[in-house]
Amino acid sequence: MRRCMEESEMKSSPTLARKSNCLFPNRIPKENRLVNVVKEDEIQDRDIVRIKLAVERLSDSEELIADCSRPYTLPTICGKHKDLKSITPQTLRDLFSGEYNQFYTDYTIIDCRYPYEYNGGYIQGAVNIYTKQSIDVLLQRSEKDRPQILIFHCEFSSQRAPTLLRYLRAQDRMLNSQNYPRLYYPEVYILNGGYKAFYDHNQDFCNPSSYVPMLHEDYRSELHHIRTVTKSQTEREKTRGKSKTMSRVVRF
Incomplete structure (x- = not known):
């Protein structure tokens, strides 16, 4: 019952809610965590594509410097x-x-x-x-x-x-x-x-x-x-x- 009251108080108090998010990172909204993961994946994918293109250019052309x-x-x-x-x-x-x-x-x-x-x-x-x-x-x-x-x-x-x-x-x-x-x-x-x-x-x-x-x-x-x-x-x-x-x- 006490736990229910604490959660009710936190919902009614924006300050407590912000502190709770800081103390418990796993309570960050799921959609925000998903966005961060997607961005990291996109960066990694871009790096892979960049490296792949560079390797292909080096392999295809003997005339380009390294x-x-x-x-x-x-x-x-x-x-x-x-x-x-x-x-x-x-x-x-x-x-x-x-x-x-x-x-x-x-x-x-x-x-x-x-x-x-x-x-x-x-x-x-x-x-x-x-x-x-x-x-x-x-x-x-x-x-x-x-x-x-x-x-x-x-x-x-x-x-x-x-x-x-x-x-x-x-x-x-x-x-x-x-x-x-x-x-x-x-x-x-x-x-x-x-x-x-x-x-x-x-x-x-x-x-x-x-x-x-x-x-x-x-x-x-x-x-x-x-x-x-x-x-x-x-x-x-x-x-x-x-x-x-x-x-x-x-x-x-």
């Missing part, structure tokens, strides 16, 4: 790494010579060789980035400081450059996972043949005009030190659980 915003600026070839976009040394030389000035070509060349190789001769304007930690710093740049195009290479563009390029793309996808297919760096290339192939025919674009191989006998101690440090860093990351499993990327 965020679907526009075609690739530079002509590409079928290189050694089928999942990456490769350009020839001649294309890079043409880029230097203003061949693509009709496009907005704010680019950065990422030299993934070790410091002693880089200091022994590098492509003009290239920056030396050879660790994953440096790639993380690159991803932290503000929007105004991000170049439109990144071109990766190592000595032969066989292992080091492709590895860091894939790492950048995986991290980029993860950081923008809520806004797929948005990316900080949607247009990235690998230089086919690496520094060696470029140097063979374009020494006038190298500074200094020389070439130090990774396995040069004068730098054995430097190579051993770098490999030891890199291996140690990798082991520490695994021990601390920093290695993260990235979701599968449909296309770079």
